[in-house]
Amino acid sequence: MENISIGLLGLGTVGSGVVKVIRNHQDKLVHGVGCTVHIRKILVKDPAKERSVEVDPAMVTVNPSEIIEDPSIDIIVEVMGGIEETRTLLLKALENKKHVITANKDLMALYGHDLLKAASENGCDLFYEASVAGGIPILRSVVDGFASDRIQRIIGIVNGTTNYILTKMSDEGMSYSEALKEAQELGYAEADPEADVEGTDAARKMAILSTLGFSMNVGLSDVRCKGISGISQEDIEYGQQLGYTMKLIGTAERDNDSIDVTVQPALVSVSHPLAAVKNENNAVYVYGDAVGETMFYGPGAGSLPTATAVVSDLVGVMRNMRLGVNGHSAAFPQFEKKMKTAEEVFKKYFLRLVVEDEVGALAEITALLSTEGISVEKIWQNPKRGSVSEIILVTHKVSEKSFEQTLVKLNDSRVVSRVGSSFRIEI
Amino acid sequence: MENISIGLLGLGTVGSGVVKVIRNHQDKLVHGVGCTVHIRKILVKDPAKERSVEVDPAMVTVNPSEIIEDPSIDIIVEVMGGIEETRTLLLKALENKKHVITANKDLMALYGHDLLKAASENGCDLFYEASVAGGIPILRSVVDGFASDRIQRIIGIVNGTTNYILTKMSDEGMSYSEALKEAQELGYAEADPEADVEGTDAARKMAILSTLGFSMNVGLSDVRCKGISGISQEDIEYGQQLGYTMKLIGTAERDNDSIDVTVQPALVSVSHPLAAVKNENNAVYVYGDAVGETMFYGPGAGSLPTATAVVSDLVGVMRNMRLGVNGHSAAFPQFEKKMKTAEEVFKKYFLRLVVEDEVGALAEITALLSTEGISVEKIWQNPKRGSVSEIILVTHKVSEKSFEQTLVKLNDSRVVSRVGSSFRIEI
Numbered sequence: 001m002e003n004i005s006i007g008l009l010g011l012g013t014v015g016s017g018v019v020k021v022i023r024n025h026q027d028k029l030v031h032g033v034g035c036t037v038h039i040r041k042i043l044v045k046d047p048a049k050e051r052s053v054e055v056d057p058a059m060v061t062v063n064p065s066e067i068i069e070d071p072s073i074d075i076i077v078e079v080m081g082g083i084e085e086t087r088t089l090l091l092k093a094l095e096n097k098k099h100v101i102t103a104n105k106d107l108m109a110l111y112g113h114d115l116l117k118a119a120s121e122n123g124c125d126l127f128y129e130a131s132v133a134g135g136i137p138i139l140r141s142v143v144d145g146f147a148s149d150r151i152q153r154i155i156g157i158v159n160g161t162t163n164y165i166l167t168k169m170s171d172e173g174m175s176y177s178e179a180l181k182e183a184q185e186l187g188y189a190e191a192d193p194e195a196d197v198e199g200t201d202a203a204r205k206m207a208i209l210s211t212l213g214f215s216m217n218v219g220l221s222d223v224r225c226k227g228i229s230g231i232s233q234e235d236i237e238y239g240q241q242l243g244y245t246m247k248l249i250g251t252a253e254r255d256n257d258s259i260d261v262t263v264q265p266a267l268v269s270v271s272h273p274l275a276a277v278k279n280e281n282n283a284v285y286v287y288g289d290a291v292g293e294t295m296f297y298g299p300g301a302g303s304l305p306t307a308t309a310v311v312s313d314l315v316g317v318m319r320n321m322r323l324g325v326n327g328h329s330a331a332f333p334q335f336e337k338k339m340k341t342a343e344e345v346f347k348k349y350f351l352r353l354v355v356e357d358e359v360g361a362l363a364e365i366t367a368l369l370s371t372e373g374i375s376v377e378k379i380w381q382n383p384k385r386g387s388v389s390e391i392i393l394v395t396h397k398v399s400e401k402s403f404e405q406t407l408v409k410l411n412d413s414r415v416v417s418r419v420g421s422s423f424r425i426e427i
Numbered sequence: 428m429e430n431i432s433i434g435l436l437g438l439g440t441v442g443s444g445v446v447k448v449i450r451n452h453q454d455k456l457v458h459g460v461g462c463t464v465h466i467r468k469i470l471v472k473d474p475a476k477e478r479s480v481e482v483d484p485a486m487v488t489v490n491p492s493e494i495i496e497d498p499s500i501d502i503i504v505e506v507m508g509g510i511e512e513t514r515t516l517l518l519k520a521l522e523n524k525k526h527v528i529t530a531n532k533d534l535m536a537l538y539g540h541d542l543l544k545a546a547s548e549n550g551c552d553l554f555y556e557a558s559v560a561g562g563i564p565i566l567r568s569v570v571d572g573f574a575s576d577r578i579q580r581i582i583g584i585v586n587g588t589t590n591y592i593l594t595k596m597s598d599e600g601m602s603y604s605e606a607l608k609e610a611q612e613l614g615y616a617e618a619d620p621e622a623d624v625e626g627t628d629a630a631r632k633m634a635i636l637s638t639l640g641f642s643m644n645v646g647l648s649d650v651r652c653k654g655i656s657g658i659s660q661e662d663i664e665y666g667q668q669l670g671y672t673m674k675l676i677g678t679a680e681r682d683n684d685s686i687d688v689t690v691q692p693a694l695v696s697v698s699h700p701l702a703a704v705k706n707e708n709n710a711v712y713v714y715g716d717a718v719g720e721t722m723f724y725g726p727g728a729g730s731l732p733t734a735t736a737v738v739s740d741l742v743g744v745m746r747n748m749r750l751g752v753n754g755h756s757a758a759f760p761q762f763e764k765k766m767k768t769a770e771e772v773f774k775k776y777f778l779r780l781v782v783e784d785e786v787g788a789l790a791e792i793t794a795l796l797s798t799e800g801i802s803v804e805k806i807w808q809n810p811k812r813g814s815v816s817e818i819i820l821v822t823h824k825v826s827e828k829s830f831e832q833t834l835v836k837l838n839d840s841r842v843v844s845r846v847g848s849s850f851r852i853e854i
Binding site: 017020021022024025027028029031032129135136137140141144145146147148149150215273276277288289290291292293294295296297298299302304305307308309310311312314315316319323324325328331334 | 444447448449451452454455456458459556562563564567568571572573574575576577642700703704715716717718719720721722723724725726729731732734735736737738739741742743746750751752755758761
């Protein structure tokens with residue numbers, strides 16, 4: 001029986017999982033592809049470091065060339081992270097006609113197009129299912145499962161750290177900093193949590209999802225991004241009282257031929273399945289022209305779930321090798337990218353205004369909104385808290401541009417002390 | 428540019444959807460596979476019948492040979508339903524080296540193995556994504572997405588009709604017959620609803636899912652099946668009071684090397700995502716060794732959703748044609764089928780007992796359960812309703828065999844008038 005040799009770049013959380021999945025499910029791999037899989041070499045930074053899997057020390061190297069230049073290695077599995085150095089390594093691997101599987105969302109969001117092009121030119125496969133939503137097979141669902149449909153909208157909870165924090169704030173009344181601390185203690189958040197809490201990690205995943213879903217070359221800089229560090233317990237509670245749950249939401253929407261891609265904290269109706277996605281879990285909601293509403297739910301990270309996605313990609317590469325058809329699976333964009341302007345994005349909004357507690361504030365605010373063409377679905381004057389009086393509003397759909405302009409005018413209004421907060425109501 | 432010719436068997440709900448999806452998304456198909464797709468002939472029973480799509484009358488035929496024997500047709504799309512006649516037609520099509528896409532769960536549950544074998548022998552593809560859970564790409568997720576994992580448990584809400592009925596009974600307090608009537612009026616249930624409400628339709632889908640998920644040749648007769656026609660409003664209400672929702676649940680479970688596959692009304696915890704699957708929607712929960720818990724949600728039926736699955740399969744066949752690798756995708760079972768016995772299946776149960784209203788009934792029942800080795804998680808003596816007094820129990824896990832034997836003894840007990848109902852608590 002033929003044997004396929006793997007070079008593994010990285011032996012951290014996901015890398016250790018890949019070793020385990022290949023070892024534990026070897027019989028299924030053999031049945032599925034008709035050959036055995038063998039990890040030949042593993043690139044690590046520190047060979048002395050204790051690992052959660054035992055590997056033969058002779059397999060371990062600190063020199064990437066020993067893997068990238070080894071002619072006996074067929075497939076590179078990249079789970080080391082990093083951007084520039086990793087990109088150079090993978091381009092070299094592809095030039096050497098090695099297939100590549102990567103879990104690296106940072107890299108794919110920035111250089112996916114170049115890497116896929118290099119793979120195609122070298123007759124190699126480049127698969128990256130694990131880069132978005134860990135164990136959920138969402139990329140192959142978008143590409144293959146909906147191959148016949150026109151995807152109009154993707155809404156994703158694609159960052160487990162922020163979903164954990166918001167769940168704790170919503171369900172247990174924790175403050176942002178308490179919830180972040182707990183997430184860090186449990187290993188769901190890094191010591192430096194910025195990429196997660198400021199939305200960058202989610203933005204990378206939305207760039208990848210919208211590139212595939214809309215068949216346009218969407219880059220990280222196309223994703224308008226806002227994090228959750230400014231979320232207060234009040235916002236969450238007001239949302240709940242109105243029937244909404246706060247989530248860090250990635251949206252990718254298409255109308256006709258132009259698109260809008262964002263990551264931001266937003267409210268979703270408690271009756272929507274996305275509201276039930278708790279803790280570190282991920283979910284991706286996909287709306288297609290023909291299929292309608294679908295949702296994919298599961299673990300967005302973690303050693304074994306992410307490794308499952310990596311090794312399932314490995315099966316795909318090996319099947320293609322057996323059939324001699326590698327290098328044909330990259331789907332290059334069908335359309336020129338065209339982003340919507342702020343005039344073209346229409347949303348419902350939640351708005352919290354801190355007002356002077358004077359007679360007529362409500363009347364003056366509603367008059368201002370009416371002048372700006374914003375109609376109000378719900379309005380609610382909250383009992384005074386200390387010396388602060390608040391007005392909570394839910395608008396009907398309004399363009400983002402009009403809404404932003406109105407916020408400026410509200411801030412200038414005599415009766416408004418300040419705009420406390422505002423959020424999109426996403427679904 | 429090359430043109431692929433399709434023969435369409437059937438122009439009902441799904442067939443009309445297939446025509447629409449191919450027409451509306453032709454540009455995506457061309458981009459995805461590099462060739463155009465053209466429906467050459469359509470088999471119908473009654474050419475005079477009004478359809479929801481317009482088709483050239485010259486394309487329509489009542490004679491299947493005009494399609495199956497037409498050498499210019501590359502791919503057969505079967506959406507006519509039926510079993511024996513359809514099987515003969517498809518075997519003939521495969522012999523004639525035509526690839527086949529089918530949405531026919533009845534056929535695949537009964538003769539899937541034979542048809543896949545014929546396809547493989549003739550170098551043809553046979554895809555059937557649409558046969559389970561309509562628009563949800565669940566079969567490719569099970570086969571490809573979890574190619575590296577060992578699936579241990581599948582729980583499916585895979586019949587939209589019964590889910591609609593149970594949703595109406597649960598959320599609006601309708602009786603079974605009222606909810607069935609409404610489902611029939613809305614077209615969610617057939618005039619003869621037996622295959623849906625007695626669980627046969629769901630059992631077919633569970634046979635297909637467990638065959639793929641466990642890599643064993645699971646047939647329809649291996650699925651122990653019970654329908655929802657005996658469900659009362661009381662059962663639903665008691666379940667709700669205990670924190671559960673009633674669903675028609677398909678389960679496929681593996682422990683070590685033996686499996687159990689069932690369809691039955693069962694209770695699921697209201698906090699589980701499956702409880703939030705309402706109305707005619709479907710969802711499939713998959714638990715894998717490595718990936719953990721995932722769930723796939725979407726429309727389980729309907730013209731366009733099901734057509735999306737059919738035409739996405741078509742894209743798969745056409746990609747394989749372009750690469751010259753048809754006939755390699757059927758995954759034949761890795762394992763001998765081994766079903767669990769009733770001693771080997773362990774579940775929690777809900778139990779409703781109608782008792783004589785006499786002192787000591789509770790004590791006598793708990794003593795009997797204790798003697799049978801059944802431990803009780805919750806017990807609740809309901810206020811008398813008319814002359815009837817009831818006791819509601821939730822057990823800890825117990826073998827199905829023990830539970831069934833205990834039911835007989837309870838029925839014989841002096842203090843029990845009758846066993847009102849019993850249901851598995853699934854999750």
